[in-house]
Amino acid sequence: MRILIGTPAYGETVTTTYVDTLLWLMRHFRESHPQVEFEHRFLSLAVLPFVRNLLASQVLNDPRYTHLLFVDADMGFAPSLVEHMIAADKPVVGCIPPQRRLDLASFYALKDRIADPQIARLVAQDYVGGGASLDFAGGGAERAGDVRSIDQLVVEGPCLRVRHAGTGVLLIKREALERIKARFPELWCEQISDSYGKFGLTGGVLQCFEPMADDKGLYAGEDVAFCRRWVEGCGGEIWSVVTETIVHVGTEKFIGHYLTKLGHGLA
Incomplete structure (x- = not known):
């Protein structure tokens, strides 16, 4: 098994969380799964569809690769996530990471229901590939957060079946790319010397x-477009690992007004 780890790194920038994750992942697999080989490629370009097309085509065009693993530069996770993804043995396997924002109103509303603030935050958090992206035995959700019945979720081991998964951490088998190429020949182009060819x-x-x-x-993003082509165009399935903790690094503005604190009797 040979996996290309592809990372879009706009501005030549990655987070320390990502670096720690990548080093941990490679060390763990070298020690515990030596039959799995990893290669890695960064691409520092502003146009995400271009970057992802290039990385996917690198895997498609080289039969030595079995998988493409997208890991974005702001993601963090344990090696067990990738172990679960590989063990699922599906053409497309993702995860459901948190969005880089927190709805404080939802968080506050849980204060009487969930005593542990850390658990309350996990529950209040919005997620990429959750909500309306979930696939139920009777069909998908109609809107975000519309979970008609947990019992109707399609479950296999640590995975749920979904209709869309973000590309922040996404494992794609080479065979899935082959099927997309066969189904959508108009997406294939060999005249690339002045574009993709400049990047090897x-x-x-x-x-x-x-x-x-x-x-x-x-027009939706590149991740939604890929998933629609795979699910709607090729009749494929997407599964997401939900048992692992995922870190999505972002920025936060910390707003203060000290007089307000004093006005509530605190110093």
Whole structure:
């Protein structure tokens, strides 16, 4: 098994959380799963669909690779996440990471229901690939947070079946890329010398991450476009590991007004 870890790193920048994760992942697999080989590639470009198309095509065009593992530069997780992803043995496996924001109103509303503030934060948090992306035995949710019945979720081991997964941590088998290429020949282009070829790609590019319009004419992101082509176009399935803790690094503005604190009798 040979996996290319692909990381978009705009501005040549990655987080220390990401670096710790990558080193931990490679050390763990070298010691516990020596049959799994990792290669890694950074690409510092501003256009995400271009970066993801290039990395996917590098795997597609080289039969030595079995998988592409996207790991974005702001993600953190334990090696057990990738172990679960590989063990699932599905063409496309992701996870459901937190969004880089917290709804403070939702968090505060849980204060009487959940005593532990850390647990309350996990519950109040919005997630990428949760809510309306979940797939139920009777069909997907109609809107974010619409979980009709937990019993209707489609579960297999540590994974739930979903209709969409973010690309922050996403494992794609080479065979999935082959199926997309066969189903959407218009996405394949071999005239790449003045574009993708400048970044070392040879043999052609599969533009499977190009944005596409929904039924309202709105263009979604590259992750949604890929998932729609895979699920709706190829009849494929997407599974997400939900048993692992995921860190999504972001920035926060800490707002203070000391007089307000004094006004509440605190110093």
